[in-house]
Amino acid sequence: EAGVVQSPRYKIIEKKQPVAFWCNPISGHNTLYWYLQNLGQGPELLIRYENEEAVDDSQLPKDRFSAERLKGVDSTLKIQPAELGDSAVYLCASSPDNTDTQYFGPGTRLTVL
């Protein structure tokens, strides 16, 4: 079984530019999460989807961050415009129905110059 897939793995942009990250969860996993991991810290939840519905986006900075999961499978996280403080690893995770276990992808390392 393939794991959670994320792309790109690395992204370098200049501040004020837009950037997008893509996540493909494990097949059949209806719950999808985006987390932000700063250097030396634990992941922090940004948004949780149940199928195509964002059921918890309370930690998503909505002035510059947006996310979508249009068909309830793949998801895209976007930042526009990016700021220096957005440099971090963006992790995607997925979970099967009626379980607690979350499986993480390899992450996208964003560097904003």
Add this chain to the structure above:
Amino acid sequence: GENVEQHPSTLSVQEGDSAVIKCTYSDSASNYFPWYKQELGKRPQLIIDIRSNVGEKKDQRIAVTLNKTAKHFSLHITETQPEDSAVYFCAASYSGGGADGLTFGKGTHLIIQP
């Protein structure tokens, strides 16, 4: 919201000795407590988890204990090996059949000295 504190931030042990990492949580409604291992540049990987209806769980050299009254849980690794060197994160969430987002501790960098 939930707050998870994790100690120590760095732990160095001799190969073959035991390692213990401790976490406390603030929300008494939390009922799911996983532990993740993350090697440098890699994804977090689940190594063990425990739910609030259980006080202890063991998987080979790894065990987790939970004290709901005190709101703390601990990871125990026995007979440590060089490949155990990594950053370990504890986490907590409320699970009502589906999986809420996890609140993570800040991590413990475990160093196994040969």
